[in-house]
Amino acid sequence: MIDYKKPSKTKANEDYLRLIGFEKETSPYEEEKLEKKKSFLIICEGENTEPLYFKNFPVPTNTVMIERGCNTKTKLVDYALEISKKEKYVGKEVWCVFDYDIKPDEAATQPQDFNNAITKAESNGMKVARSNDAFELWFVLHYQKLDVRHTRKELFPILKKAWKLKSFSKTAKTLNFCEGHYERHQINEGKLQKLAIARARELHKKHIGREDFANHCPCTTIYLLVEELNKNLKE
Numbered sequence: 579m580i581d582y583k584k585p586s587k588t589k590a591n592e593d594y595l596r597l598i599g600f601e602k603e604t605s606p607y608e609e610e611k612l613e614k615k616k617s618f619l620i621i622c623e624g625e626n627t628e629p630l631y632f633k634n635f636p637v638p639t640n641t642v643m644i645e646r647g648c649n650t651k652t653k654l655v656d657y658a659l660e661i662s663k664k665e666k667y668v669g670k671e672v673w674c675v676f677d678y679d680i681k682p683d684e685a686a687t688q689p690q691d692f693n694n695a696i697t698k699a700e701s702n703g704m705k706v707a708r709s710n711d712a713f714e715l716w717f718v719l720h721y722q723k724l725d726v727r728h729t730r731k732e733l734f735p736i737l738k739k740a741w742k743l744k745s746f747s748k749t750a751k752t753l754n755f756c757e758g759h760y761e762r763h764q765i766n767e768g769k770l771q772k773l774a775i776a777r778a779r780e781l782h783k784k785h786i787g788r789e790d791f792a793n794h795c796p797c798t799t800i801y802l803l804v805e806e807l808n809k810n811l812k813e
Contacts, residue, residue, distance in 0.1 A: 623676040634760035651695035689792035
């Protein structure tokens with residue numbers, strides 16, 4: 579007498595799927611184990627530099643969305659809160675991207691606006707990729723460490739030299755140049771970006787636990803958004 583052993587339910591399912599043309603690795607049971615990619619709504623203050631940099635990350639189609647908001651930090655956060663409620667954006671991880679951009683004529687109100695914007699965004703479940711003083715600090719960290727206060731006036735000449743530009747003001751903010759930021763900082767298999775992440779994290783750690791964000795300089799949390807985007811790149 580042949581000892582017949584009834585196949586397990588999993589084995590029976592695999593046999594059936596193979597019979598109709600599915601291999602084991604494409605089984606729906608395997609698909610359920612795959613981590614779903616995040617979808618992002620990134621709202622930038624800048625006109626070219628930030629939006630074009632993030633837009634060129636090779637994240638699956640329609641998951642990174644750039645919306646230009648308002649000029650002031652608090653208004654940008656208000657805009658983000660409003661637009662994130664739209665049906666097409668529900669379920670997306672929302673990031674607000676802005677920098678301090680020191681303005682002497684706004685010295686009386688600027689620190690409070692910057693601090694309030696960050697607190698308001700985070701208390702409403704949004705994330706903030708902020709830089710003090712400028713977004714360009716993130717790019718500078720690809721080339722060198724910084725541990726003393728720098729405004730954009732000191733940051734721009736560093737990048738002018740690194741990028742071998744004849745004129746920073748006439749080139750670095752143009753549409754065509756900004757389109758190349760992602761690839762420009764991915765050379766050597768992303769080694770520059772890895773250095774920037776490590777350096778930015780080191781700067782950020784010095785200020786963790788303090789909510790006087792306007793005084794965190796130099797500091798950028800752009801690396802946090804970059805790390806999240808890296809986890810969701812096209813395979």
